[in-house]
Amino acid sequence: MCTLSDAYKETVNKYIRQFKTLSMGVKELLEKDEPELERIFNGGAPAYTDKRFDDFSKRLPYLEKELGRKHVTRIQLWEEYIAEYPAGYGFTQCCFHLNQHRIAQQPSTVLVNSYVAGEKCYVDFAGDTMQYVDMDTGEVIKVQTFVGCLPYTDYAFAICVPSQKSEDFIYAITRMFAFFEGVTKIVVPDNLKSAVVKSDRYEPEINRLMEHLGNHYGFVTLPARPGKPKDKSLVENQVRLIYQRVYAPLRKRVFFSLEELNKAVLEQVRLHNRKRMQQRPYSREEHFISDEKKTLKPLPGTSFEVQxxxxxxxxxxxxxxxxxxxxxxxxxxxxxxxxxxxxxxxxxxxxxxxxxxxxxxxxxxxxxxxxxxxxxxSHSNAYTKRSMAYYNQKAGEKSAVLKEFFELMFASQNVPPEFFYKRCDGLLRLQRITPREEMEKACRIAMEHGQYTYKFVERVLHNIQAFAQEEKTMKKNPEPDNHENIRGAGYYK
Known part of the structure; x- marks a missing residue:
């Protein structure tokens, strides 16, 4: 009589005999998925013959539709599936069937990206915003989340900025490179206006600020093709992960400044980078430090200023x-x-x-x-050099009396010295066209009366000159002592 153990032995021997006929090693065989193993060892029998696939195939349209919704992940759908059907597929097999279903619906030949360490950096803004509360006004202020990703190691960065404007976009990139402690050769943004002025499939026009930033850090900007999200699929995936590992853990916290919010965001990003990756024995941070960090170009010696x-x-x-x-x-x-x-x-x-x-x-x-x-x-220099000391010096070169007049004039009123500059120019002009004795006499009279205006000195000079002219005329034409036509005082008696 055949026992149960004998049946197991026979099954094992059957698989060993089949394996010996295969042209592949044990390592290669172990990498095969269950459907392929089913086909290999069942001699061409249909790959999906169990009841699990019958049930799962009916769920595929629903799962495909749910994956198109915001923030819905495969792991969440698988957990719901197992809760409803505990004997169902494991997560890996579930993902395999989903991929097969998608390929069958949209057959395409897409080249696999072969990333080089330190070569590229993908950047983008998340669609959903974060927020903080202004302590002074109580206003809830929404901010944009910038996400950067190194595709070779999937090492991520995120920071919140007030807007998607060029200044904020440039600032976010500088903080990203500081976080990476190095610079990649290429930055791949989306076709947003902060980076690209005019999109074009072959030669997009780069924003001037982005061009200056590239010159400073030593990278070139190669925008993704318009309408081609697969060009930057990794950063798109990072945005989804940021939703799950930054947005979700912080959803119940209230922040009162952008700095406080960014501090919390950075903590969550570090935790995300240190989390062990599925099907890999290391984290993103470990992979980055060991393989990619050393390939980045050093940061420039001076910080970048937006120009x-x-x-x-x-x-x-x-x-x-x-x-x-x-x-x-x-x-x-x-x-x-x-x-x-x-x-x-x-x-x-x-x-x-x-x-x-x-x-x-x-x-x-x-x-x-x-x-x-x-x-x-030269004449403009002379004009701009005017000062109280300048005018006092100029007056002293002409006359000690005029210098004294200027000093008393500047001290006569509690006003800025500039108030007297035009007056000084006028008095210096009078000095040039007036005999020194007359000018000094006029200044002394003005100082005696406490009048330090140009008009007063000009009137005094006019009177002095008029009196001098009258005296000069009288000397030329003196009055006679006796004349027959002069009647005298006794005429009227």
Whole structure:
């Protein structure tokens, strides 16, 4: 009589005999999936003959539809499937049948990406937003989540920024490279306006700021093809993982600043990178540190500053007016009337003409003038050098009395010295066209009366000159002592 153990032995011997006829090793055989093993050892029998497949095949349309919904994952659907049908397929076999079903519906030949360590970095914004509460106003502020991914190791990064504008996008990339502690040769963004001005299949027009960033860090920007999500499928997958491993754990927490939110996001991203990957004996972080980190280019020695450029015309006052700052910056006077290119960062303003830099200024926000002496013509320099000391010195060169007058004038009123500059110019003009004695006399009279105005000195000079002219006339035509036509006082008696 044949026992149960004898039946097991016979089954084992049967499989051993079949294996010996195969042209493959044990290692290769163990890598085969269950359907392939079924076909190999059952001599061409149908791969799916058990009841599990009959049940699972009926569920495939539903599972395919559910996978198209937001944040739904295969592991979640498998857990629901096992809860309903405990004797069903394991997770690996379940994924195999889903893939086979998808291939059967949409047959295609897609080249497998062969990634190189340190070559590419994929970046994108998540579709869903995160938020924090403004402590001063109580307003709930929604923010965008930037996600970056190194495809070779699947090492991920995420940070929240106020918007998807170019400045925030550039800032996020700089923080990503700081997190990676290195730079990839290529950055692959989506065709968002922050990175690409005009999308094109063959030669997209890169945003100027993104171009400057690439020049600073030493990478090139190669946007994904429009409407081709498979070009950046890994970062798309990272976005899904960020939803599960960052959004979900933080969903019940309330944050009161963007910095506080980003600190929590970074903690969750680190946990995500340190989590062991399915079917691999290592984590993303371990793989990155051991294989990819050393291949990244070093970070630049200086931090990147966002720079803007514009074209302006040099005005008659030797300045260009930067409307964003409401401020004037001087340019050499030889370039008055010419169009110049202005490149400005957070700290500097640089002016270029025909590719040559002609002026550099520290950037200042707010109305005012940033002037350099060497930019002005000689007469303009003389004008801008005016000061109380300058006028006192000029007056002293002409007359000690005039210098005393200027000093008393500057001290006569509690007003800024600039109030008297035009008056000084007028008095110095009078000094040039008036005899020294007359000018000093007029100044002494003005000082005696405490009158330090140009008009007063001018009137005194006019009176002095008129009196001197009268005396001169009288000396030329003196009155006679006796004359027959003069009647005298006794005439009326």
């Amino acid at each position: 803007y450029d514009t074209e302006l015309t040099v005005s008659a006052n030797c300045c260009i007016y930067l409307g964003r700052d409401k401020h004037y910056y001087s340019v050499p006077y030889q370039h008055i009337g010419q169009k110049v290119k202005v490149i400005y960062t957070r700290t500097l303003v640089k002016v270029y003409l025909k590719g040559e830099r002609i002026a550099t200024h520290p950037r200042i926000e707010g109305f005012g003038y940033s002037m350099k002496e060497e930019h002005l013509a």
